[in-house]
Amino acid sequence: MSAVVVQPSATGRARLRPLDAGRFELVDGFWAERVRINRERTIPHGLQQLRRAGTLDNLRVAAGADGRYEARADSVGATFPFLDSDVYKWLEAVGWELGRAPDRELAAAADEVIVVVAAAQRPDGYLNSYVQVVGDGVPYTDLSWGHELYCLGHLIQAAVAWHRALGDDRLLAVATRAADHADAALGPAGRPGVDGHAGAEMALAELARVTGERRYLALAARMLDLRGRGLLPGAERFGATYWQDHEPVRLAASVAGHAVRQMYLDCGAADVAAELGDDELLAAVLGRWHDLMRTRTYLTGGMGSRHRDEAFGDPYELPPDRAYAETCAAIGSVMLAWRLLLATGDAGYADAIERAMFNGVLPGLSLSGTRFFYTNPLQRRTHRAYEAAGNGARAPWFACACCPPNLMRLLSSWQQYLATADDDGVQLHQYAAADIHAPMPAGDVRLSVRTRYPWDGLVTVHIVQTPDRPWTLSLRVPGWCNSGTLQGPGGSERLAQGTMRRTRRWQPGDTIELSMDLPIRVTEPDPRVDAVRGCVAVQRGPLVYCVEAADAPPQTEIEDLIWDSRRRPHTEPRPDLDPAMVGITVPVTRHGRTDDLTAGAIPYYAWANRAVGAMRVWIPC
């Protein structure tokens, strides 16, 4: 048992080994603070909202309690059948948190929820409050829209987290019986069926890893093989691409349709490929990934440019204003990139994780930890159409509440993404002040990493404990980093993109300094991205910046600003938002004028934490 979010089995194919969550301790700084707020504010807020929305009570009703089912019906008579998954994602987050450190209150709350979940399960193992209460109780009759296997997947993920982080198998018992029920109906002995919303595949692969039961892996592989063959009725609405049923998973050359579904599907494909050593399947995932990075990913790592079906658009169709860029899609991309990093060892996947975490995931969560964005546009105008829902501000919860608990479970497991190990050494992928313990065949490695990253580019790695044999310390040099030095035992060298490796017989007390220059980068878009032609964006280190109305020159609408290339931007502290935050003052003028003005740019993840106002990432030049 090891407390990791994705655990390729010993017989599977993986280049890198994840490290147990318990091997990391976030010390202070940027990520420690975000993770702390998630634990202290976001997760308790989530429980409150699950209660308030009736989502938890739905499971109680399924367990036989009196009460009305709250399906959060939308206006056209459709109801949301997937709400159980919100509870499971919250449970997963709590599992990781309790694994990081005990908390009596959180544990008691989770115990209560686990009891409800277990009580809601039918004697035959089936568990889905919507089908049991609102539906006719017959499982798997609406695989297109019903989200039954999607919910099962999240139940399994929660169970896996509790098993790995805490050795607590109460949920695993429930999840295993539910998976057995699905396997009997839809496995080799059952009928062919896939879920309109992928997600169960990766969960089943993990369940196989945890239990050693290959049937679950076979069911995941079967669902992957059956997808793309038109099994799902109802495709008239958004097309079969919406749920990736238009082309077999091994053949589809590009991502398509609903962005979250595509990411979750490819996570499952990557897991199954790893377990089965299926290089063809992995190659298909990698091919889609690289095409996705090249043609359909926002500067922020956001994904999905269409509101209509929450979908990927054409290549290079990346409108900043109508970006959908669902928080869950960015989370899904982190989950997928992590699997591809483990599979290949390529630092480029860690780059993608970094970009998505800072600029695609974090913007979905307020600095306070209790308000959320579902979509993450890169532009908001001063004058706007009447809003369909609210005023565009962050919301405390959503009728379709997938994103908030997804943020919770990712942040609660985030420390695991910092480093990996292999037989040759330790790889540092993400930079945060943390103590890291990596067991190696020759003995334990203990590292103490200190940094003010992302505000500062200096990362100091202290060797606290080391085996007496040579091993390799690998440090990722982010794709955005063009200059800097690596200093320490073995000498000083200039940074090269990709990975810096230093192999030696390390001594306790050795100190390595990775010093990345953090110039302000003024970025021009790919010329094929029509929607932001003639604009520039400001970046520094891993952070994408934006200008909010609150930081525009007085009496000036953000739409009038033009980047003034005669002058240079400079950094400036932003203690009004965060004592450590580095802002950027950008030189602007106004359309048709030559006045020397400046506007304040802040990291995009921090936008919309003051008044809700206009905002731009891409500034006309």
Next chain:
Amino acid sequence: MSAVVVQPSATGRARLRPLDAGRFELVDGFWAERVRINRERTIPHGLQQLRRAGTLDNLRVAAGADGRYEARADSVGATFPFLDSDVYKWLEAVGWELGRAPDRELAAAADEVIVVVAAAQRPDGYLNSYVQVVGDGVPYTDLSWGHELYCLGHLIQAAVAWHRALGDDRLLAVATRAADHADAALGPAGRPGVDGHAGAEMALAELARVTGERRYLALAARMLDLRGRGLLPGAERFGATYWQDHEPVRLAASVAGHAVRQMYLDCGAADVAAELGDDELLAAVLGRWHDLMRTRTYLTGGMGSRHRDEAFGDPYELPPDRAYAETCAAIGSVMLAWRLLLATGDAGYADAIERAMFNGVLPGLSLSGTRFFYTNPLQRRTHRAYEAAGNGARAPWFACACCPPNLMRLLSSWQQYLATADDDGVQLHQYAAADIHAPMPAGDVRLSVRTRYPWDGLVTVHIVQTPDRPWTLSLRVPGWCNSGTLQGPGGSERLAQGTMRRTRRWQPGDTIELSMDLPIRVTEPDPRVDAVRGCVAVQRGPLVYCVEAADAPPQTEIEDLIWDSRRRPHTEPRPDLDPAMVGITVPVTRHGRTDDLTAGAIPYYAWANRAVGAMRVWIPC
């Protein structure tokens, strides 16, 4: 009785008088050809499609025949309750066509349809096949989504056309009884109610004009006054703006929500304002119109930039690739601009009609007359996402078939939009080869207009008959026209924007020549339109041009083309598409290169009549 699409009554307030359809005869050239194809190809095709889709049989089933109701259900269980309106719009088109010239076959087909419509009407006057067959027969229970009054509106419009064009009141008898039924339920003696899809308001105003019955006008005014007060349930889906129920019609400062609904609503408001002399209501419509022209109208006259809810977006949110620009919205804008032209006499509304007709409406219809576009994007990429429906080619019909018969009825009445009269003279608004007969208080005016417009800028007006008293001939100088001359009796003068007026005692045989220069115009977008920054578009006369893949340089994707400002575009005949068509050869190079290439640009209305390929209106420069 006069055969006109909109007939302000004598007591109403209007600056200009429409002329009876019978006073116009299209002779040859551009519009005569489009109108001929509509009559000979599009309208018969429409009947065939109404039969094939089961739309006509739905009314038969409502009349008691055996058969299955074809509601063209979409995938989520919703069905289309508005299909009757397709039949009514087709009937309206046929009414105008039979008024233009008899046709035995068309008349026989229409007679058959009219009999079915009349037979479907219930004894109490109510008529809606969906409610009668699929629903529970209780009228007006789902005003939000049911489209009952919308369908009633189209029934009335068809009845008005048959009355005015042919003096045939069979449909009028049906429509009057149906309107009486609605009035009893929703009029002053009934409950308050408005329809989710506006449209009945303008129809009821016209019914009042035809019948002299003020109750219908009062019902229209009541619906206008009740809208914007949150009467419509179901607004959670797209917001109350979707159906303009967010703000009273007199107060809303800008258009919002579903574009077609907004256009139809404002048509009704303009009609009611004209009949009641309600200047406040008219001012609200005018205010929205000018804001719409300034902030939310595509270069093509297209309207609606969001797919999700077929809606207007934020100001200046005008993406070319994801333009919704529904054909019906452009048609609605023509209907509205016509009303505003009659109300005010301002040539700017005729400019808007011209732009929308050539570039917003006509692109919706294939050159062959039997294939349609529902949405009209200004860009189509070489490499595309998998299509949700079909391959993006024009379709012979749609499940929601509002656009095709809307095109039919507009083209069949189009000649009426060419000219108006007032007590001082005759106003020529649109230029087409046509003979025009305008009765004036002092005697008849007969004009013979000859032109090759829009290919050529020369318009020759022959005075064939004239009263012996001075009167004013007014000729619109289009907003795009910066130079040219007006020659004829009274001398020669340079054109000034707006309207050229010449008042004199005209003689039969007098000839006036309006000569508009037609240079190629290279247009830069408004700097606030983010989506096409750094691009130019090519226009000539009233036509917006585009480059299709078929006319791009060999081995070059359209996305690689850059406008080459070192060289100049020039005109070139395009007999491959139309013997009269003037194409434009544009100078281009490729991104990052300096090669001297050219691409062929054709009028945007003619795109997608060859292979379905990439296309751009806005070209990077």
